[in-house]
Amino acid sequence: MNELHASLLDTPVLAVALTLAAYLGGMHLFERLGRPSWCPAVLIGAVLTAASLWLLRFDYADYQRNVAWLTFLLGPATVALAVPLYQQRQHIFALWKPILCCLPLAAMLAAFYAVLIAWLLGAPPVVYASLAPKSVTAPLAMGIQEQIGGSLSLMLGGLLMTGVLTTICVSLLARVLKVTDPRILGFALGVNGHAIGIIRAFELGPTAGAFASLGMSLTGVFSAAFLPLAWRLVGL
Amino acid sequence: MKLLRGFLWLLVFQLLGHVAVELLALPVSHSMAGLLLLLAWLLVKRHLDESVATASQALIPLLAMLIMPGVVGVFFVADEFAGHWTAIVLALVLGTFLSVLTTLWLMRRFMPSEAEEGNRQA
Numbered sequence: 001m002n003e004l005h006a007s008l009l010d011t012p013v014l015a016v017a018l019t020l021a022a023y024l025g026g027m028h029l030f031e032r033l034g035r036p037s038w039c040p041a042v043l044i045g046a047v048l049t050a051a052s053l054w055l056l057r058f059d060y061a062d063y064q065r066n067v068a069w070l071t072f073l074l075g076p077a078t079v080a081l082a083v084p085l086y087q088q089r090q091h092i093f094a095l096w097k098p099i100l101c102c103l104p105l106a107a108m109l110a111a112f113y114a115v116l117i118a119w120l121l122g123a124p125p126v127v128y129a130s131l132a133p134k135s136v137t138a139p140l141a142m143g144i145q146e147q148i149g150g151s152l153s154l155m156l157g158g159l160l161m162t163g164v165l166t167t168i169c170v171s172l173l174a175r176v177l178k179v180t181d182p183r184i185l186g187f188a189l190g191v192n193g194h195a196i197g198i199i200r201a202f203e204l205g206p207t208a209g210a211f212a213s214l215g216m217s218l219t220g221v222f223s224a225a226f227l228p229l230a231w232r233l234v235g236l
Numbered sequence: 237m238k239l240l241r242g243f244l245w246l247l248v249f250q251l252l253g254h255v256a257v258e259l260l261a262l263p264v265s266h267s268m269a270g271l272l273l274l275l276a277w278l279l280v281k282r283h284l285d286e287s288v289a290t291a292s293q294a295l296i297p298l299l300a301m302l303i304m305p306g307v308v309g310v311f312f313v314a315d316e317f318a319g320h321w322t323a324i325v326l327a328l329v330l331g332t333f334l335s336v337l338t339t340l341w342l343m344r345r346f347m348p349s350e351a352e353e354g355n356r357q358a
Contacts, residue, residue, distance in 0.1 A: 106335065
């Protein structure tokens with residue numbers, strides 16, 4: 001019985017099946033809960049996965065090693081993000097001036113505020129390196145994390161939380177600042193809240209959705225170039 | 237076959253990205269370099285190959301599932317960051333609030349308010 005248990009844990013099949021089941025289960029629960037914006041489907045899926053790992057006495061490092069057969073697809077899927085970016089080139093060309101004025105500054109500040117606050121509160125470098133890519137879409141943020149260090153898990157957890165907080169902050173601040181332009185709201189959601197912000201933006205309408213995708217892609221590409229460079233310059 | 241051909245193209249660009257990063261010692265990940273190379277290629281060619289479009293449409297919806305195993309890890313590092321959770325939560329909450337505020341303010345300042353929809357904002 002013990003041997004069976006060990007051999008099952010040692011194949012990629014169980015790890016991959018578990019991941020797919022947890023993800024589909026997460027999606028299902030997410031729909032059942034009425035698509036709550038404060039609790040993305042990935043988070044439910046991650047909780048389900050963690051619970052099954054614990055029940056099966058499956059070591060996280062072993063799980064990670066075996067599930068790499070599946071997560072290998074993250075590489076080509078990241079390259080694939082060039083396609084939607086290419087399809088949005090008209091938006092970029094038409095509004096290059098405001099985008100050039102806002103995007104680099106907004107993307108830099110998104111990282112800077114979090115790093116500064118964590119640093120002021122005495123967090124060690126591994127913590128603020130994990131928080132720096134918090135507004136970058138996950139596949140690109142993982143590339144940044146390879147470069148600047150930090151904890152992958154903390155980084156991804158922070159990413160999810162940032163997405164959720166962004167939808168809350170944008171709804172709140174749009175009311176306070178009386179911003180109703182869907183282009184601005186969409187852009188703010190994408191720049192700060194990556195894929196989770198985009199979901200909210202599409203609820204506001206297709207224009208907001210398109211600008212959110214644009215904001216997310218540009219922030220991702222800009223930060224992937226900027227953050228490792230900044231880290232190298234500051235010498236962290 | 238279209239899907240496979242497109243998938244192969246994506247892998248080829250990822251490999252090209254790998255080569256570029258290693259040869260030029262660039263501070264970006266291999267797949268990120270692949271993304272930029274594919275984007276440059278599309279912009280130069282001004283044509284999106286149907287097979288590449290098919291493969292990317294198949295893969296992009298899977299991104300959330302593909303990052304999930306990494307997210308799971310956050311439940312296993314709670315002890316590792318004990319004592320820093322206040323800093324982490326404050327940095328995320330306050331940092332996100334400030335950066336959303338800045339983005340909205342910047343965009344309202346620079347976005348041309350005429351054109352397109354009549355959603356003019358002061």
